Amino acid sequence: MSYYGSKFYDNDSNFENYMERRQGQENANDTLEKPVVWELLGDVSGMKILDLGCGDASFGIELFNKGCTEYIGIEGSHNMVQVAAKTLEGYNGMVIQTMIEDWEYPHESFHLVLSRLAIHYIQDIRSVFRRIHQTLKPNGKFIFSVEHPIITSTLQPSGTRTNWIVDNYFVDGYREQQWLGGTVHKYHRTIEDYFIALQEAGFIIEQLRESRPIRKNFISEETYERRLRIPLFLFLSGTRKK
Template sequence: MAENKRGGSFYDAPQVAERYLGHRHSGVSSPNHVMEEPAFLEELGEVTGLRVLDLGCGDAAIGQVVLDAGCRSYLGLDGSAAMVEAGNSALYGTAGRVEMVDIEDFSAPPSSFDLIVSRLAFHYVEDIEPVLASCHECLSPGGRIIFTVVHPILTSHDPGVQGKRTSWVVDDYFLQGPRERQWMGGTVTWFHRTIEDYVALLTKSGFSLTSLSECAPREDRFNGDADELARRRRVPLFLLLAGMRA
């Protein structure tokens, strides 16, 4: 298992944050742009007047989106010093801010937030049950949680392939636990769970499941690149879940 057990520290390794942000914001070639982001924004809906918390916020890209859409406040938390710096730089001059806190250490008083989001961060957390319990506790009645993770098909197996893949292998799918892989020039640990595991953990924490999406590619985001669209239709890369606090 990788020496750094918490996800944020991975992004403070030399050049990792730079490589990751370059990849994530690379347009059509980024699966985030053509798959995860549109599914997330569709689920996000109306945020006017909401107090928003973003767990594992990275460079706080969604922060400016929700602030522009009229949310009351935005707080991003991340365990990476590089990401906290990038997030606060991006939010400079706005009502939003980013603080350095590991997801595992997060807690807040009851009814502190109306919406909690987390994009591609929970698969870095070994035990998300207490995290989801903390989310439930700090949300106002009727508050929502929306999170995305790397799809279990991908967390189940590391093919060790450089460049564009032509095949995907699923192995030890029903075995939960850490999976090391080579990614962004370093060794990272992702914690594998099945779709069923994620749903069970969400509902066990007191949330009503309101949405489940495998983030199919959106044709209008490919700028007419039919080959790339066909490639992204072959296998799911992301999983989105949303729930509501009673």
């Protein structure tokens, strides 16, 4: 059975496999993706933050520990929402179960909107980016990460990749991937597509980053060398001006 986006994690087997994978040593999220996100975030003291596709909301706790004052997570997966609600107990945070595309974004409400590895599940990013722009306070930031377009252009079965074939790069749209024992649907678009969608929504684009590995984040030299071969993630940061 195949799944779109967050619904993939409502299959109990997929969910368990994912949670186990996230605990693995030197997983790509912690060694490559999270360090860049923190660099882009900077000081989050006093911020009200919206996290789109928040998963288990564990990153919300890290944000609180860095001075965030209010946190709202949006998550479509029932399994993830159950874990996230427990994670946020005792904090000024909450998780709302809905799809990113369906939530009613309140006007000028957040200092920061964050989305980590969720937007590649969304078909119509232009509409979502416009809603994100209007939910930010003036000078608010939108920071997101996605699987790098050279990855999504030609998805391959799970396991360690031995080649980095890039094909159909300029053919945007639906892709299907075998991952963690299940089938997940994603949407491929180019770096240019993401960039233009942000501009059209009204953002001033501040940074574009890729997941260049840093040696100190890795225990294994072999893993570090392998991560030098190709970027796994793309990051963009934009600001809503007054």
